[in-house]
Amino acid sequence: MQPFTKHTGTVLPLDRLNVDTDQMVPKQFLKSQSKTGFGRVLFYDWRYLPGEKPNPDFILNSPRYQGVSVLLARANFGCGSSREHAPWAIADYGFRVLIAPSYADIFYSNCFKNGILPVTLSEQQVDELFKRAEKEQGYALTVDLPSQTVSDAHGLKYNFEIDEFRKRVLLEGLDDIGLTLKYEAKITTFEQTHHPSATLYAPVDAKYAPKARQQ
Amino acid sequence: MMQIMNPKTMYRKIWDAHLVRQTPGEPSLIYVDRHLVHETTTPQAFTGLKEAGRKVRRPDLTFAVMDHAVPTKDRNLPIVDEIAAGQLQALARNCREFGITLFDMSSHNQGIIHVIGPELGITQPGQTIVCGDSHTSTHGAFGTLAFGIGTSEVEHVLATQCLSQYESKTMRIVVDGARANGVSAKDIILAIIRKIGIMGGTGHVVEYTGEAIRALSMEGRMTVCNMSIEGGARAGMVAPDDTTFAYLEGRPYVPRGKEFQAAVETWKLLPSDEGAEFDVTVTLDASKLSPQVTWGTNPGMVTGVNDRVPDPASYSDPDDQKAVTRALEYMGLKAGTPMVDIPLDRIFIGSCTNSRLSDLRAAARVVAGKHIAKNLKEALVVPGSMTIKAQAESEGLDRIFRDAGFEWRDSGCSMCIAMNPDIVPPGERAASTSNRNFEGRQGKDSRSHLVSPVMAAAAAIAGHFVDIREWNVDAVE
Secondary structure, eight states: OOOOSEEEEEEEEOOOSSOBHHHHSOGGGTTOSOSSSGGGGTTHHHHEEGGGEEOTTSGGGSGGGTTOOEEEOOSSBTBSOOOTHHHHHHHHHTOOEEEESOBOHHHHHHHHTTTOEEEEOOHHHHHHHHHHHHHSTTOEEEEETTTTEEEOTTSOEEEOOOOHHHHHHHHHTOOHHHHHHTTHHHHHHHHHHOOOOOOOSSOOOOBSOOOOOOO | OOOOSSOOOHHHHHHHHTEEEOOTTSOEEEEOSEEEEESSSSHHHHHHHHHTTOOOSOGGGEEEEOOSSOOSSOTTSOOSOHHHHHHHHHHHHHHHHHTOEEEOTTOTTOBOHHHHHHHTTOOOTTOEEEESSGGGGGGGGGSOEEEEOOHHHHHHHHHHSEEEEOOOEEEEEEEESOOOTTOOHHHHHHHHHHHHOTTTTTTEEEEEESHHHHTSOHHHHHHHHHGGGGGTOSEEEOOOOHHHHHHHTTOTTSOOHHHHHHHHHHHTTOSOOTTOOOSEEEEEEGGGOOOEEEOSSSTTSEEETTSBOOOGGGOSSHHHHHHHHHHHHHHTOOTTOBGGGOBOSEEEEOTTTSOSHHHHHHHHHHHTTOOOOTTOSEEEEOOSBHHHHHHHHHTTHHHHHHHTTOEEOOOSSGGGTTOSSOOOOTTOEEEESSSOOOTTTTSTTOEEEEOOHHHHHHHHHHSBOOOGGGSOSOOOO
16 A cells, blocks of 8 residues: 655645545446546546536536645545445545545545545634635645644644554555454464354355355 | 443444454454455455455355346346446356355345345344445344445455454434334434434444334344444444344254254343443434435435425524535425425335335335326336345235336345446436435436335325325334
């Protein structure tokens, strides 16, 4: 995973409450077997008119907001479906940082698996950032993970909280599975006393069924 | 009664029993008893696993089904959507390669993953269950800790049978009172979401308790737990009791005879101890509930069937005013319109929320001897599994629905997520027993109203919403 330390980029203020992951990547794009190429379909239904003509009314298509990499959002960002296609699309589009007052649980966790830093600030702080981003063309923020700060060129500086472990995973770009496999012996020991058997007692119509493990 | 020292919640008991590793300052490593997989959120996980040269640690605890993008008719014909077909083939290939039990499109047990898990007894009390699908919360109805995960976590579970997890806060939702005939489990959970808000449960595991929850069938409890995620909670659970044990006995993966009795004894230890503390407690009186209908673009935008579409100006928060204005514009609704005056184009009875036999029986009683309204373009019944379909047919429910003008389909997620050809066209309005009324959920520019199966059935006959309580029919699911 791509490590994250510090990022400076221009801000897209997406002024909508409860943006769900269906809006980030609509269902018709979930049939892909790849993790890449989702940037093109990010916010598809809002972003495109019929024939994939860019919708001029959607903020992502505004000339003013080209090249953005910090997504400023409202509360409960990423609610709904667990689809990781949403953070894949956000990262593929070029966003490295999200800033919002709150996130949905599954989406929040998915961001960290994809090198995206979801910063949580208070409603008031987010309101202030919205004001600034909407007022100043090319408004940029610097997000520094080691010092846990968000700052702009005009002296604004906010601290944010983040779980220490998640911070380390992002800073070092650690592989979750690799981390867990370091404790494989513990998993094996656990399995010696914990037996979640899936024995079949009556026939079912299934393929490729493995034998239930002998306890 | 003996005082219990350190009383624990059911969530805490299951958590503790699955703790592989805990270290201060790090997430805990939790063992996964059942990993459910489907075609849509897993191909990238299997690819990642193979690229890293890793294996599936416990194929015997992993169960796969094709549900999200499968067609619900003409299954003998090749799938027209080549990309969807490719994803189904990939799942079959991965299951064959790693020796994972697969219920494919030709299986008599195929169905929606959150329907067949319980139906086959794969789901059992006290387990941890995960799946790359947010409605995994459904399985919590059995007293399991069950929640949705992303594709990276799917890969993690495939490789390690564990998940890195932070402990959640706990919320107890007490639903007391007896619900009226015509008020269903769906109405209970919609009313809960309205009360706590769609982010009210964020960061929490919910336990539903109270006499109205106890009185629900397992199907009803699954409906309630299913929509926990729509209130922001990753998991929702109900303590197992005699209703749970009676449901499970005799199912294919459930132990028999003395082994079953022994299992029941351990399951009886699961309910939260007297005096266990919850971070939040919410109460609801089921006797005061009316059938619920959503009017907006998230499940919290819901009201009683005898109410009216709300006025944005009636909200105090300017952000809410904006959100409601936008929702009404999308939905093509005017503030002040009585809910019963909203005409419909399509009806969908199905999804992991409401597609089980008791749902279909109740809906069939509503439509028996009647016919769907002339203004409807389509009315679908999509059973939650092929087993349910067969059972319903043996009871003659298919004839009742067909005679009433409904289409009777094969099982799958269908019009809930509209990844297959079952789509609500732009601008059309559907009464749906599914779980999400997000913009575009059932098709681009589709307008969804979430309701219970009996409310959807009555709306099909009337062509608009009606209060099912006014019909003289046994509407208890």
